[in-house]
Amino acid sequence: MEYRLRKITQPVSLMETSIESIRDAIISGQLPLGSKLSEQRLADTLGVSRSPVRDALAALQSEGLVIVSPKRGSFVFTPDLKEVDDLCEHRCILEVASVCRALSENKELLIKEMSGAVAKMRTAIKSEDPSSYTKADMSFHNTMIQCGGNRSIAASYRRTIGPLMALRAHLFTVMNSTIYRSMEEHTALLDACEKEKLAVVKTTIEQHARHLVDAYRSSL
Amino acid sequence: MEYRLRKITQPVSLMETSIESIRDAIISGQLPLGSKLSEQRLADTLGVSRSPVRDALAALQSEGLVIVSPKRGSFVFTPDLKEVDDLCEHRCILEVASVCRALSENKELLIKEMSGAVAKMRTAIKSEDPSSYTKADMSFHNTMIQCGGNRSIAASYRRTIGPLMALRAHLFTVMNSTIYRSMEEHTALLDACEKEKLAVVKTTIEQHARHLVDAYRSSL
DNA sequence: ACGCATAAACTACCATGTAACATGGTAGAG
DNA sequence: CTCTACCATGTTACATGGTAGTTTATGCGT
Numbered sequence: 001m002e003y004r005l006r007k008i009t010q011p012v013s014l015m016e017t018s019i020e021s022i023r024d025a026i027i028s029g030q031l032p033l034g035s036k037l038s039e040q041r042l043a044d045t046l047g048v049s050r051s052p053v054r055d056a057l058a059a060l061q062s063e064g065l066v067i068v069s070p071k072r073g074s075f076v077f078t079p080d081l082k083e084v085d086d087l088c089e090h091r092c093i094l095e096v097a098s099v100c101r102a103l104s105e106n107k108e109l110l111i112k113e114m115s116g117a118v119a120k121m122r123t124a125i126k127s128e129d130p131s132s133y134t135k136a137d138m139s140f141h142n143t144m145i146q147c148g149g150n151r152s153i154a155a156s157y158r159r160t161i162g163p164l165m166a167l168r169a170h171l172f173t174v175m176n177s178t179i180y181r182s183m184e185e186h187t188a189l190l191d192a193c194e195k196e197k198l199a200v201v202k203t204t205i206e207q208h209a210r211h212l213v214d215a216y217r218s219s220l
Numbered sequence: 221m222e223y224r225l226r227k228i229t230q231p232v233s234l235m236e237t238s239i240e241s242i243r244d245a246i247i248s249g250q251l252p253l254g255s256k257l258s259e260q261r262l263a264d265t266l267g268v269s270r271s272p273v274r275d276a277l278a279a280l281q282s283e284g285l286v287i288v289s290p291k292r293g294s295f296v297f298t299p300d301l302k303e304v305d306d307l308c309e310h311r312c313i314l315e316v317a318s319v320c321r322a323l324s325e326n327k328e329l330l331i332k333e334m335s336g337a338v339a340k341m342r343t344a345i346k347s348e349d350p351s352s353y354t355k356a357d358m359s360f361h362n363t364m365i366q367c368g369g370n371r372s373i374a375a376s377y378r379r380t381i382g383p384l385m386a387l388r389a390h391l392f393t394v395m396n397s398t399i400y401r402s403m404e405e406h407t408a409l410l411d412a413c414e415k416e417k418l419a420v421v422k423t424t425i426e427q428h429a430r431h432l433v434d435a436y437r438s439s440l
Numbered sequence: 441a442c443g444c445a446t447a448a449a450c451t452a453c454c455a456t457g458t459a460a461c462a463t464g465g466t467a468g469a470g
Numbered sequence: 471c472t473c474t475a476c477c478a479t480g481t482t483a484c485a486t487g488g489t490a491g492t493t494t495a496t497g498c499g500t
Contacts, residue, residue: 152310
């Protein structure tokens with residue numbers, strides 16, 4: 001007999017939900033860069049005590065989304081150009097390495113997932129849904145990392161991509177005008193992967209990342 | 221008017237001290253892999269309350285040295301072979317990328333610092349001081365990362381190298397027999413950097429990292 | 441002796457209290 | 471007007487107690 005009962009979802013800790021909440025608020029741009037984050041105010045807003053909020057802020061600090069200044073307060077990160085550049089270079093390195101490994105060990109899955117993400121991006125553009133496009137974009141890049149099969153790199157990528165996603169949201173008006181170029185680069189990257197042209201893969205990824213730096217520079 | 225007063229160094233937070241303490245105990249092998257870490261016991265041992273210990277364990281979890289299992293307890297990490305392999309591959313990628321950038325932008329400093337570390341290693345071997353050798357080894361590798369000049373990569377490297385250092389300590393009896401080979405590889409790497417033979421740099425770093433995986437595999 | 445239920449011990453999670461520290465404004469002395 | 475000390479306020483670092491979930495020990499019946 002099979003019971004039609006929903007599996008009991010183990011109650012996630014308040015700290016986890018706090019992390020999600022605050023991270024989403026930062027990445028979505030709801031909390032502006034550099035804005036102050038008071039433990040007490042966040043706790044009141046989220047309806048929990050200061051402890052899980054405090055733990056969450058510490059975790060988000062290790063993700064680079066928050067900087068806590070001892071005895072002074074916590075703030076949403078505010079990168080300078082050098083930091084954005086560093087983040088993008090780091091991201092490129094991880095993506096290129098992962099894709100290379102994925103192509104040699106997991107090519108079918110990689111192509112399949114990338115194609116799916118590209119399709120979703122296409123429909124998002126046709127229906128003019130920037131939010132869907134962003135989601136598909138993130139899953140496209142996550143696919144490259146996941147198919148690489150290296151958990152250490154995947155964990156590092158998660159901790160590195162947060163600030164870039166937040167920046168992307170904050171620069172969205174700028175990025176929006178370049179959405180077609182972004183689309184083209186994704187398809188070019190998929191094509192290069194299918195044909196296993198590693199050099200093209202590398203330059204395409206680097207080009208793709210450079211545009212975020214350019215956008216940030218021009219926004220200053 | 222100039223006051224002849226020494227600037228007051230603000231006392232480091234208890235959390236920082238706790239992190240250092242616990243990390244050192246893990247990396248030095250004082251706390252065996254997989255051993256249980258009770259907040260209460262650590263707090264009693266360190267003479268502080270549970271709060272800074274809790275914060276420290278959370279931070280060490282993000283470094284990969286500790287895993288906390290909700291409501292069950294915290295434990296020193298216990299990697300399987302795949303994880304060690306992933307860590308080493310990740311490390312190689314970061315080191316190779318950093319050295320390439322360092323060679324093109326900061327070569328003099330890189331060579332100078334690497335030479336210094338190699339010299340220290342040499343004297344450590346002559347005086348049969350494994351502890352000094354390990355320190356010099358770590359500063360050798362840190363130099364490669366620091367001279368790369370990418371802070372994002374440096375932060376990621378810090379979070380990745382911890383478990384490998386701990387493993388190294390736990391495998392020390394095995395590693396000890398290969399200390400001469402390790403020494404040779406470091407000098408070979410320095411030589412390749414001086415001559416800017418990037419391909420040699422890459423293969424040497426990969427070879428160097430592989431030995432840790434091999435040592436761990438043979439210890440199972 | 442063995443399986444099972446129950447209790448006890450242990451754990452981290454969370455709430456809250458306290459005190460030290462940082463900062464900005466303001467009144468008073470010069 | 472300027473400079474200084476004081477004070478009010480806001481913030482975190484840390485301590486501590488309660489609670490709920492997990493593991494281990496224990497006792498009981500078979």
